[in-house]
Amino acid sequence: MAKPGNEPHDGGALLAEMAHWTGVIGKAQQLLMEHGASAALKAGDDFMAQMGQMPVMDPAGMAAAPAAMWAETLGFWRSMLPETEGAAPDRRFAAPDWQEPLFDLIRQTYAVAADQFLSIIDQAPGLSPHQAEQLRFGARNFVEAMSPSNFAFTNPQVVAKIVETRGQNLITGLQRMIEDASSGQLRHVGKDAFELGRNIAMTPGKVVYEAPLFQLIQYSPTTEQVSEIPLIIFPPWFNRFYILDLSPEKSLVQWAVDQGLTVFIVSWKSADASIAHVLMDDYVLNGEWEAIEVVTRLLDVPKTHVVGYCVAGTALSMMLAWAHATGNEAKIASATFFTAQVDFTESGDLSLFVDDAQLKLMGTMAKDGVFDGRYMAMTFNLLRSRDLIWNYVVNNYLLAEDYKSFDLLHWNGDVTNLPAGWQLRYLTELYRDNLLVKPGALSVAGTPIDLTIVKTPAYIQAGREDHIAPAKSVWKMLHHFGGPMRFVLAGSGHIAGVVNHPSANKYQYWTNEAKVDTLDDFVAGATEHKGSWWPDWLKWLSAHDAAKVPAEGARIPGGGALPAIEDAPGRYARTR
Template sequence: MTDTAAPPPPPSLEDMQRWTWVIGRAQQMLLEHGFDQMAKAVEMPAPGALAGIGGAAPLAQAQVDFWTESMALWQRFLNPAVAPADPPTVKDRRFASPLWQENPLFDLIRQSYLLIADHVLRGVEALDGIPAEQKDKLRFAAKAVVDAMSPSNFAFTNPDVMAKTVETRGENLLKGLEHMLRDLGKGQLTHTDPDAFQIGRNIATTPGKVVHETPLYQLIHYTPATDTVLAVPLLIFPPWINRFYILDLNPEKSFIRWAVEQGLSVFVVSWKSADASMKDVTWDDYIAAQIDAVDTVRALLDVPAVHTIGYCVAGTTLAATLAVLAARGAAETVASATFFTAQVDFSRAGELRHFIDDEQLKLIESLSGDGYLDGRYMAVTFNLLRGRDLIWNYVVNNYLLGQDYPPFDLLHWNGDTTNLPAKWHRAYLCDLYRDNKLVQPGALSAADTPIDLTKVTTPSYVQAGREDHIAPPDSVWKITEHFTGPLRFVLAGSGHIAGVVNPPSAGKYQYWTNPERAPNLDAFIAGATETKGSWWPDWLAWLHGHDDAEVKAKGARIPGKGKLKAIEDAPGRYVKSR
C-alpha cells in the first residue's frame, strides 16, 4: 500500500461505447421530458403537435442541429483526436471544478448537458406564431427546466459530490440529509447560518427610538450623529414584503446609518408582519399609513414638509400616495420623493408576471385561509427568479456536499420572511401586475380619492438597477412617462438589492446619469455618463439642491425628546414579530 492510490485504468473501447449509448439515451429522454414540461407550463401542444405553428420549420432545423452536434460530441468522446475540445464559453460556476473536465465520463456528462440546455433554449426562440406573453412564459419555464436538470444537482453525476463522499466516507450525505430534514421541517430553504445574526445585536443596530405605533406600522426616529441636521427630515418607506433592515444590515452597509451621518433627520417605517388581525387590510390602508407617517413627522418637528423614500412596493405605494395628496391639495407636504427600484407601470414588469395567472391566484387563495399569506411562499417565488443561484447552488452545497452554512447578513435578511395581508396581495397582483390600472387615471382610488399619476409634480429621484430581475430597469424607467414634475433618473450597477445597498466606502459598481430628457431608457443610456462607485452621494447632492437649510440637532430632533415619547429602542418589536 502506498499513500497515493494508483489511477484507475482507462476505460476500454467497449466501455466507452456503452457509456456513449447511455448518455445518448439520457440526452433524448431529458430533451423529451424538458419539452413536455415546458409545454405543460404554458398549456401549449407538445413538440409532436407543433405542425400548425409558424415556427415548426425552425424547430425542425433546431432538432437537426441538436443531433448533428450530439454526434460530433460522441465522436470526440470516442476519439478525442478527431476534434478539439469544446470551445471556450462563459464561465459556469456549476462546473468550475477541474474534475468536470479531467475525467472523460464527467466531461461528456457536462458537455451533453450544456448541449441539451442550449438546444432547449434555442428551440424556444425558434418558435413563431405564438403570443409574445406565452413565449415569455415558455422561455422562463425552459430556463427553469434546464437549470433543474443540471448534472451538478445530483450526487451520482457530480464528481465533487462523489469525491467528497469517498473522502468523508458518506458523512457529507448524512450531514446534508440533516440539513434537508431541518429545512423540510421549517418549510424553507436555508441559505446562511441561522444563529449568526440577531436583530438589534449585529444587524439593525443604528441607534434610535420607536416614537409612534399603529396596528400596521411602527415609526422609528434615529439619533442624530451631527451637531446640525437638514431642516427638512427624511422619511423612509421600506417594502412590507421584506423586513426594513435591508437598509440597516450592519454599520458598513447601512444606508440609514450613512444618511444619519450625513446630517439628515431620519425616520423609518417598520411594517408589521401580517397576522389574522390584518385580514381586511387593503392597499388603501398602506396609503393611509404613509400619509399618517408624513403628518406625524411634520407635527413632531413642526415642519411643513418631509423628504420621502419608497423602496420597491412601498415606492409604488408612495407614487399613489403622492397622487392622492395632489388630488386633496396637499402635495406640498412632501418636499421630494425618491424611488428605489419601484414600478408604477407594470406593462414591462419582468419575470414576476409569470406567477400571475388564474392557477397561481387560486393557489394563493388556498394558502391564505387565515387572511394572510405566509411569507415563505413569496420567498420561494423570489428564489425561483434566480433558481440557479438561490436554490440549486444551496441544494448542492447544503444537501449533497454537506457544507456548513456561511454567515451572510444579506442572505439572513433574504430568509427573514414577512407575511402579507391576503386581500392586499391579491389586489396588488390583479390590479397592478395583471391589469396595470395604476397608470390609468381614475381606474384606482384610495379612500374615495381617484389616483392620477399625471397629477404628481413632486420633485422625484428615480433609481433603477441595471441587472434588476424583480423590477427591470426599463419597467422602472416608465415612471418618467407618467410623472409631470422635475425628475432625475439614475441607473445603478447591479440589481434589486446590491444596486441599492452600495455604500460609498465599498468602492463597488457604478451609476449612469444623463441631464437630457430622454424618450426611453435606451436613449438615456446612449447619452449617459458613467461614474464609478456609489450613487448615494449623487442623491445627497440632489437632496441638498432642494433645500440645504440646517437646524440644531436638539429638542424634538432627539428621539423621544419632543411631543412623541419613546415607546422602545430601535429596531422595535414589529421587525422581530413572526
C-alpha cells in the same frame, strides 16, 4: 508460511468497510423514516438486501474508468459538439475536477442537451406571447434543476467529498434538508449567524410611534447640525426594513444619519389576523401618509423628504397622486424611488405568475386571510434559481459545507406575511391589468388616482441587472409624473444596486443630463461614475433642503412630544 497464490484475504477490512457504508445508508433511512418517508425507501430496502452478496466498491470507483477509454470516448463526443469558445464561464463547472474525462463528458453533454431543449421550447407553435414566456421560464428552471452539478454521483466535487468524509456529508445534508422541509423554507445561512440589534439592524434609534400597520423608528443624530427637512423611508413590506440597515459598513440608514439627516423608517407589521383585511388604501393612508403626519407634527416642520423602495414606491406614487388631488402635496418636499414600478407593461418574469389560473391558486393558499410570505420568497428565489436554490442545494445538502455568514441572505429568508386580499388585488390590478397608469382607474379613499398631476420633485433609481423591477419598467415612471425628475441607473440588481455603501467602492452608476425618451437613449449618452450613487442622491436632496437646525430636542429620539417606546429595531421587526 502461506504458499504462493494462497495469500490470506483481508476479510476483516472488507467487512468493516461494508458495515460502514451499510451504516451510512441505514442512518439515511432512519432519518427519512422518522419524518414519515418510509414508503419512499422501499427501493433502498431492496438495495440493502443485496449488499451482502456484492463486493464493496470504493465510492470513488463509481466515477473512475480507464483513462484511455474515456479519452477516446470524449474525443468522439467533442467532435460532435458545437464550439463554445467565447461563452461566459459557468461557475457550476469551474472546479478543476470537472475537467476529468468522465465529468467533462457529462458537463458538455448536459450543455448540448440543455441548448437543444431550450431551442425546441423557443420554437413551440400556437402559444400566446404570455404563454410562450411562461413555457420558457418553466423550461429554464427545469434545465437548471437537471444540471449534473445538482446530483451526488454526477458532481465530482461531491464524489470526492463522499470519499473524504466516508459519506458523512450526505447524512449531514439529509438532516439539513429535512429541517428545511419541516420549516417550509430553504435556509441560506446558519440559524444563529445574525441577531437583530447585535450584528445587523444596529443603528442606534428608538421606536417613537406604533400603529396597527407599522412602527415608526427615529434614529439618533451623529452630527451637531442636521438638515431641517427630515427623511422618512418606506421599505417594501414583503421583507423586513433592515435591508437598509444591515451591518454598519452597508447601512444606508447609518450613512444618511452620518451625513446630517434626521432619519425615520417605517417597520411594517408582518400580517396576521388583526390586519388581514387591509388593502392598498391602508398602506397609502394609514401607513405612509400617517407617518408623514406624525413626523411633521413631532418636529414641527411643514414637509418631509420621502423614500419608497419597490412596492412601497408604488404605494408612494399613489400617495403623491392622492396628496395632489386633495391639496396636501406641500407636505412632501421630494420623493425618491428605489427600484419602484408604476407601469407594469415590462415588469419582467414576475408577470408570469399573474394569469387567472395562478391567481386562483394563490387564493387557495391563504389561511385566515393571510398569505404566507414563504411562498413569495420561493417565487423570488425561482427568478434566480441557479444562484438562490441549486447553489445552496449543492453546498448545503450534497457537500454539507459550513453555512456562509451573509447578512443579505439572512434578510432574504426573513420573510413577512401579507394580507391575502390586498396581495391578490395588487397582482391583479397592477401587474395583470396595469390600472395604475390609467387615470381614474384606481382610487384612494374615494379619490381617483392620476399620476400625471404629480409635480413633486422625484429622484428615480433603477438597477441595470434588476430581475424584479427591470430598469426598462422603472424608466416608464418618467412618462407618467409631471414634475422635475432625475433618473439614475445603478450597477447590479434589485438589492445590491440599492445597498451599495460608498466605502465599498463597488459597482458604478450612470447619469445623463440630456432629455431623452427611452432607456436605450439614456444609456447611449450616459456618463459612467465609479462607486455608489448615494452621494449623487445626497447632493440632489441637499438642493431641496439647504437649512440646518441643531440636533436637539425632538431631533433626539424620545426627546420631543413622543416618548420612546423601545429601542430600534423594535418589536414588529422581530415578530414572526
